[in-house]
Amino acid sequence: MTDDPILIFESVVKRYGDLTALDGVSLTLRRGEVVCLIGPSGSGKSTLLRCANALDPVDEGRIRFDGHEVKSTESSVRLVRQRMGMVFQNFELFPHLTVLRNITIGPTTVLKLGHAAADERAKKLLAKVGLSDKALSYPSALSGGQQQRVAIARALAMEPALMLFDEPTSALDPETIGEVLSVMKTLADEGMTMLVVTHEMDFARRVADRVAVFDKGRVIEEGAPQEIFTNARVARTRDFLSHLGWHGEGAASVSKREEA
Amino acid sequence: MSFDWSIVWSSLPRLLEGAWMTIWLACVTMLLAIPGGLVLALLRLSRIRALAMAATGFVEFFRATPLILQIYWVYYVLPAYFDVQLSQIATAVTGLVCNISAFNSETFRSGIVSIRQGQWNAAYALGMTPANVFLRIVAPQALMRVLPALASTWVSLFKDTSLVSIIAVAELSYVSLQIRAETYRILEVLTAMAALYWLMGYPQAKLVDWIHHRFKVAE
Ligand SMILES: Nc1ncnc2c1ncn2[C@@H]1O[C@H](COP(=O)(O)OP(=O)(O)OP(=O)(O)O)[C@@H](O)[C@H]1O
Numbered sequence: 001m002t003d004d005p006i007l008i009f010e011s012v013v014k015r016y017g018d019l020t021a022l023d024g025v026s027l028t029l030r031r032g033e034v035v036c037l038i039g040p041s042g043s044g045k046s047t048l049l050r051c052a053n054a055l056d057p058v059d060e061g062r063i064r065f066d067g068h069e070v071k072s073t074e075s076s077v078r079l080v081r082q083r084m085g086m087v088f089q090n091f092e093l094f095p096h097l098t099v100l101r102n103i104t105i106g107p108t109t110v111l112k113l114g115h116a117a118a119d120e121r122a123k124k125l126l127a128k129v130g131l132s133d134k135a136l137s138y139p140s141a142l143s144g145g146q147q148q149r150v151a152i153a154r155a156l157a158m159e160p161a162l163m164l165f166d167e168p169t170s171a172l173d174p175e176t177i178g179e180v181l182s183v184m185k186t187l188a189d190e191g192m193t194m195l196v197v198t199h200e201m202d203f204a205r206r207v208a209d210r211v212a213v214f215d216k217g218r219v220i221e222e223g224a225p226q227e228i229f230t231n232a233r234v235a236r237t238r239d240f241l242s243h244l245g246w247h248g249e250g251a252a253s254v255s256k257r258e259e260a
Numbered sequence: 261m262s263f264d265w266s267i268v269w270s271s272l273p274r275l276l277e278g279a280w281m282t283i284w285l286a287c288v289t290m291l292l293a294i295p296g297g298l299v300l301a302l303l304r305l306s307r308i309r310a311l312a313m314a315a316t317g318f319v320e321f322f323r324a325t326p327l328i329l330q331i332y333w334v335y336y337v338l339p340a341y342f343d344v345q346l347s348q349i350a351t352a353v354t355g356l357v358c359n360i361s362a363f364n365s366e367t368f369r370s371g372i373v374s375i376r377q378g379q380w381n382a383a384y385a386l387g388m389t390p391a392n393v394f395l396r397i398v399a400p401q402a403l404m405r406v407l408p409a410l411a412s413t414w415v416s417l418f419k420d421t422s423l424v425s426i427i428a429v430a431e432l433s434y435v436s437l438q439i440r441a442e443t444y445r446i447l448e449v450l451t452a453m454a455a456l457y458w459l460m461g462y463p464q465a466k467l468v469d470w471i472h473h474r475f476k477v478a479e
């Protein structure tokens with residue numbers, strides 16, 4: 001991690017009609033940093049990620065990525081998106097394309113990489129996520145965990161400077177969550193800058209450099225995982241964590257199972 | 261009452277010419293009505309209100325009025341009031357294309373909107389241009405979903421081409437009715453006409469069944 005900021009949200013406001021989904025969010029990601037976003041349903045976490053690469057335009061405030069303002073109205077937004085990988089809760093693989101083509105479609109159409117080079121890149125990434133044997137399968141033939149690993153490979157194929165993850169494991173069966181988290185952990189260890197919305201508190205605790213807590217469209221608390229998980233200053237944070245079944249270190253997995 | 265099937269044999273070349281015109285009309289109409297329907301669908305989905313409303317008006321007019329009226333309209337009203345003079349075949353194709361485009365546009369539109377926002381977002385998130393997102397991600401998936409509906413439209417179109425006989429386009433119905441008028445062999449001629457329509461239509465109907473079965477929405 002360096003002190004060099006790569007993604008900066010400055011007082012970002014986003015409204016849907018009367019509803020204020022983001023109510024003045026300021027947050028900075030430094031190069032190589034892993035930041036986990038946690039917070040209750042509907043608090044605006046997904047909206048923040050969609051604003052980060054201008055899938056949704058912001059109403060007020062600014063977002064800066066690598067020194068340039070992210071604006072949905074400009075065609076330069078595509079340059080921003082190329083360099084920001086995004087992973088979705090529902091994978092969103094392209095069902096009409098094979099696993100290999102899912103991964104090469106970005107490099108070939110956007111980066112204008114030749115087919116041979118794109119295939120080679122895709123195969124390396126498939127090996128990295130442990131799915132070399134699935135290159136010619138269609139997404140529907142894969143388990144959720146496998147699909148999500150392909151989705152990660154698809155994003156990585158653009159060689160992004162930053163990865164956005166929106167609850168990448170919350171649509172998965174419990175037994176496949178681990179394989180996805182371990183791919184993400186590997187990425188983090190390799191120094192990838194990551195902004196991860198997650199309810200996997202164990203992952204946040206072990207992998208995140210910082211945790212930001214969201215509530216009602218605002219960051220209500222931000223700090224190192226240890227601080228947040230053992231020593232939250234804000235009452236809403238403590239409520240939220242206990243609601244998730246987090247009663248301090250080690251107790252998490254047990255109480256989570258009880259809740260389910 | 262005696263039957264004289266020799267009439268059918270002696271008229272067969274003309275009947276086959278009519279059948280050929282029927283096939284030609286259906287094919288040309290569909291070839292034009294697929295891009296036509298796509299354009300109308302995209303206009304209806306466009307964010308420019310005026311365009312969307314104009315397309316909606318067009319589609320709803322052609323869907324809600326009888327084809328036979330539309331053909332008459334193109335045949336009589338365009339030349340009389342708008343100084344547009346089309347040949348009979350051009351008139352027939354114009355009427356059919358407007359009508360089938362309207363139906364296709366609804367088919368395409370339902371296919372496009374059935375592709376969830378997440379697919380668009382995933383493609384945009386890779387940095388793809390809107391055109392590429394549509395052509396490479398949304399359209400192929402939408403097409404798979406609407407193929408059965410498109411095939412059904414084709415089968416109706418094939419039979420509806422008979423309506424252009426009212427403006428004397430020499431397709432199968434018109435030719436058959438002409439021969440009937442010349443020979444008074446009603447039963448023989450109508451039987452031959454039915455047989456020809458059936459021979460052409462039955463394989464298509466079977467193909468459509470297969471398409472329905474093969475492309476049933478599976479996700
Ligand atoms: N496209 C949209 N149109 C209208 N309202 C929206 C839209 N997207 C999100 N919202 C609303 O904005 C608020 C924030 O939604 P968002 O999806 O960002 O929350 P979230 O923190 O990701 O929640 P979850 O944990 O359930 O995914 C919610 O009230 C949601 O209903």
Ligand SMILES: [Mg+2]
Pocket residue numbers: 045046047166167
């Ligand atoms: Mg969300």
